[in-house]
Amino acid sequence: MEVANFLRDADLSLFSNNRDLEYDVEKLGVDPGRTHVFANGIPEAFLNLNFEPTPEAEDSVIRIAWVATYIPRKGIHYSVPALNKILARYPQVEVSFIMGTGCPEAQVYADFEPSVHYRIRVVPHYQHETIPELLRGHHIKLFPTLCEGFSVALIDAIACGLAPVTTTTPGPMEVVRDGDNGILVPPRDSQAIEQAVECLITDRPYLEKLRRNAYATAQKYSWHRIARDNLAFYEAALSHKRGTK
Structure with missing residues (x-):
């Protein structure tokens, strides 16, 4: 009251x-x-960054970035099962966990099949200004948050040319238009995460479209x-x- x-x-x-x-x-x-x-x-240094086109060959590497703390509220219980399936199915996919703080590297690796560990990179600590360098060569931003007022990390990633796969929670929905500059999935839905990521991996022109539109969106921030x-x-x-x- x-x-x-x-x-x-x-x-x-x-x-x-x-x-x-x-x-x-x-x-x-x-x-x-x-x-x-x-x-x-976002900082002015994050605006108008060089945009690297999506690789067209089906066997070329696609990199997924997780830029968030590795905690349940960010959706790890739903993203990890989806990513395990994606990594097993697509040998050209790599995943980076850029966490800042949250948990030891060993905890992240323990959540994934040992056979795919060589395609996983964990960055436990970083300075904010290094985000563009850390995300260079990445194409998809996975952000299956369960609750979010607004996400600066999401804006940082799309400014770096990543297509977001995120949830229909209030913060992300201020930025992402489903099918235009990213893909929205329901919270707590591992299958929807898997399907969205797979769609982008297998449809390179669609991924390129979302990446470019997301990049343009970020310039407004x-x-x-x-x-x-x-x-x-x-x-x-x-x-x-x-x-x-």
Whole structure:
């Protein structure tokens, strides 16, 4: 009740996704005229990176990147079974786990069949500015998160030219349009993850289309643009408050 009262009395409320905004308007009675959705941005160095075309030969390597902590909330219980099947079925597929922090390397390898370990790379720690280098040569961003307000890691990856396979959770749905700049799958659905990844591996023109559209989408997330938009929200709210007084 205290939070609801605070939001109803606020001159401006900013939300990281539309679903959260709609909930507060419909369930808590927040004035929709004093609400906005804001995005997070990416460094200018991540914009307009060199785009490497998708390899066309069926036996050429396709690399999948996991850029997230290796925890249940990010969907590991559903992605690991799917990736085990994909790696067993497609010898040209490699997977990189770029985790930052989360768990020891040995835990990741233990979740996969020993026969595919040589096609798995684990990066337990990294600096954010090294993301473009770490993702060079990758084509698919796997992000089967179970709950996400907004994901900067998703924007980072598509800025590097990766096609996202992610879930129909609020944050990713602010960015990904199914079949246009990525593939959306239901949360907690290992089979859907497997099918989506397989579709991209076996249909290189489709993968190329999604990658290019995702890359174009990422260019809209400049911190300068995000800051300018947020400043406009504050100025409009302040102008409205002065006018009412």
